[in-house]
Amino acid sequence: MTEQGATTFQHEVLAAVFTIGRDLHGFASLKVLLWQRAQWPDAGRWALPGGAVRLDETVDDSMSRQLAEKVDLAGVSHLEQLGVFSAPDRVPAGPGRPARVIATGFLGLVPSGVTPSLPEDTDWETVDRLSPIALDHGRIIDRAHDRLRAKVSYTNLAFGLAPAEFTLAELAGIYRAVLGHDIDPSNLQRVLGRRGMIETVGRTAPPGASGGRPAALYRFTTADLTVTDPFAAFRPPS
Amino acid sequence: MTEQGATTFQHEVLAAVFTIGRDLHGFASLKVLLWQRAQWPDAGRWALPGGAVRLDETVDDSMSRQLAEKVDLAGVSHLEQLGVFSAPDRVPAGPGRPARVIATGFLGLVPSGVTPSLPEDTDWETVDRLSPIALDHGRIIDRAHDRLRAKVSYTNLAFGLAPAEFTLAELAGIYRAVLGHDIDPSNLQRVLGRRGMIETVGRTAPPGASGGRPAALYRFTTADLTVTDPFAAFRPPS
DNA sequence: GTAGTTATCGACCTGTAGTCGAAAACTACC
DNA sequence: GGTAGTTTTCGACTACAGGTCGATAACTAC
CATH class of the missing domain: 3.90.79.10 (Nucleoside Triphosphate Pyrophosphohydrolase)
Structure with missing residues (x-):
């Protein structure tokens, strides 16, 4: 030494x-x-x-x-x-x-x-x-x-790439750009919703030029990027 | 600059x-x-x-x-x-x-x-x-x-802490020491087995002093520490 | 042989996520 | 106003991973 x-x-x-x-x-x-x-x-x-x-x-x-x-x-x-x-x-x-x-x-x-x-x-x-x-x-x-x-x-790291308010289709697009494969917006909503990561704003986005039902706006619930990892295996006994 | x-x-x-x-x-x-x-x-x-x-x-x-x-x-x-x-x-x-x-x-x-x-x-x-x-x-x-x-x-990182051959009870002890809570050896076997991380050696450990059925010996399948992370969410469509 | 001990396996339940189709809510055109 | 087209949203269904628990197997000690 x-x-x-x-x-x-x-x-x-x-x-x-x-x-x-x-x-x-x-x-x-x-x-x-x-x-x-x-x-x-x-x-x-x-x-x-x-x-x-x-x-x-x-x-x-x-x-x-x-x-x-x-x-x-x-x-x-x-x-x-x-x-x-x-x-x-x-x-x-x-x-x-x-x-x-x-x-x-x-x-x-x-x-x-x-x-x-x-x-x-x-x-x-x-x-x-x-x-x-x-x-x-x-x-x-x-x-x-x-x-x-x-x-x-x-984790909820996608918060760092998403705007303050977004539609599920937009969020699915962000995930697709990052992961390199398609993401089902329907599944995304259920998964992130159950994890408590996103919530609805209550308003809808202006409808697009090609028509279609206006999409609800969402936001991430946590303002800070606290990483919440829901690893399944080997949890403490209940 | x-x-x-x-x-x-x-x-x-x-x-x-x-x-x-x-x-x-x-x-x-x-x-x-x-x-x-x-x-x-x-x-x-x-x-x-x-x-x-x-x-x-x-x-x-x-x-x-x-x-x-x-x-x-x-x-x-x-x-x-x-x-x-x-x-x-x-x-x-x-x-x-x-x-x-x-x-x-x-x-x-x-x-x-x-x-x-x-x-x-x-x-x-x-x-x-x-x-x-x-x-x-x-x-x-x-x-x-x-x-x-x-x-x-x-991941299979526990490989780095386990001896070359081990019983499930020993492996559960390692997990308990690392995680700080009890682990069910039965569940450990099924989870690590399905992930393809461990396999049986074919022999059994010498029975303990207090009797009981001799435990089968296992080993990790991967000699190197390739980290195999089975994150569930947002996989590519099949 | 019988009791005690430990290991192993399977049954059951729960929760999470992928898939898909029906219904809802809009626009555009006739 | 009605109809077709488009997009969103929701629910049903399925598959699978993992926690729990009890039954059975395989041993030692007496």
Whole structure:
């Protein structure tokens, strides 16, 4: 247990921030916030927002601070750590660059409809069809997408992607965009309703152009993103 | 996006390694690997094994390397990242110590029965009754325990705590030690059996001193810890 | 052989979720 | 106003996973 000399690392934070946008056909589609690198390495490629951690802040505080430079922070409804990415060669050494940078990856969510103004180099890109991603940021996006898929099905994390009020069809579209397969709105209502996650507002959405019965508006019951996981197996005896 | 001067941090890894031991009454009990600090700060308190990350290794490699100094690494059946602990004051600055140390916390598992020889200052301590823990290591233990409890109920992670062959009563004891409440061995068999997680060996354990039918021996089917999560809701349509 | 002990299996019940079709509530057109 | 078309909503039905409990099996000790 001899005290080492000061082997130190630069530490950066990187967030894969998702939101729900529209694809060419108007269907809900999962998007991720990216900016286009201007400098070496990987100039021209899409990269995740983030940056170096300062001396007086936690990695979580740092992530919030750096995201605020890209999007309105009030629009970010959820932010959680994903893991540490620390391959020695994940960022190539170069002039004015430290030899090693350790990164803490985050998963972020922005509700559908909250499309804040973005800087010039920044945009929402469709997750399904991403051009090559800078450095190891593609790995972080994949891990974030995996985490999102998993949690959406057993927590109320979809709250982070849904607008304040929504119809069941809209919510089913969000689930479809995240999970990659169709969701029956009828089943969604019963499942989330019984879990106590959603409740009706009492009003209906304006009817669509193609007619049809106007849809009731719903909201999520919990304002905060307290994760309520209803694992079935091995509960305490009653 | 101006390139900062080199703000760097020491980075350490810390593992909460659990195993199954026996309590005073012979019941299965969850233990965590700790060593007693000799120096400031928090001299005399129990602390998690770990240490500084070197320049040429990932945090995961570093964790494995540092654990090998405490226990036989072959005995560690599972090791996964928990999260980053980065409060600016989590490690007090002092003579010969950097002002800030960022830590990556890990959850580790050692199977019951594999009790390798330990260094003088190191021992397995009962998780339920821990004396005050050094620095923020108590937080890491709590987070690791939470993660373990959650994953044990919807994955095959108990494999990491169980011996190669076991009876259902033994396995139920492991689950009870982890979850903190009784588990019906009968139900455990049906649930894990249907999930394809366990299978019978074909032999029986030697009967106990107090008589009774000899118990069949089981093993986990998957040698590796591939996590198979059978979340029920929102599956793809068939 | 009989009592005591432990393990195993099956029956039964409950709760959750997928599927599907009927009814409700609207628009558009004649 | 009536009819066809569209979309939502609700309920019935089914399948399946898991908790509970009692009966039976397989042993030891006397």
